[in-house]
Amino acid sequence: MAGSTLIFVSGGVRSGKSAWAEKKVLDAEAARSIYLASGRAYDAEMKARIERHRMDRLGRGWTTIEQPLHLEDALAKLQPGDAVLWDCVTTWLANELYEGWENGMPCAEQPGCMEKKWARLQETLIGIQEIAAVLVIVSNEVLDDFIRDRTYQFWLGKxxxxxxxxxKEAYEMENGFAYKRK
Structure with missing residues (x-):
């Protein structure tokens, strides 16, 4: 990808990956630190949790863009030179794979649906890099997530x-320590 620096960090649940990634973005000293949040409010409790996290980030200087689906819609909200954190791939993937489940037609069961979303994700990440100074992406380990669906694991691995x-840099987090893999 051309443009900004791409940093990828993965790790297990509670490995410290999100806090470490936040520090990387804040250390970039950009005009704006953008937090692309993938959480989806399915109920009042989750809605309150998302709002609490958004307000906490706001108090620490973050601009939050809630984008649980269709990450490409965030492109129009970015400004040149932003430092961007996308947290997290696994949440986004579950949202996209199972979009339409409430109507009995999740993307995961529609031929070609996820392939289209994958192509759009690649284009979107390239687009973000063309705008941002740095893009840090967080994800859980492929087999560490609670979802044991083979389709989910296949796409996450891909x-x-x-x-x-x-x-440019890839890290694996374990117990608060970042191990550089690339």
Whole structure:
């Protein structure tokens, strides 16, 4: 990818990856630190949790863009030179794979649906890099997530391989320590 620096970090649940990634973005000293949040409010409790996290980030100087689906819609909200954190791939993937489940037609069961979303994600990440100074992407480990769906694991693995290949730096987090893999 041309443009900004891409940094990819993955790790297990509670590995410290999100806090570490936040520090990387804040250290970039950009005009704006953008937090692309992938959480989706399915109920009042989750809505309150998302709002609490957004307000906490605001108090620490972040601009939050809630984008649980269709990450490409965030492009229009970015400004040249932003430092961007996308947290997290696994949440976005679950949202996109199972979009339409409430109507009995999740993307995961529609031929070609996820392939289209994957192509759009690649284009979007390239687009973000053309705008941003730095893009830090966070994800859980492929087999560490609570979802044991083979389709989910396949797509997460495919996305991770692509991100590591494109990244200037790739890290694996464990117990608060970042181990550089690339």
């Amino acid at each position: 996305i991770h391989l692509w991100l590591v290949a494109q990244a």
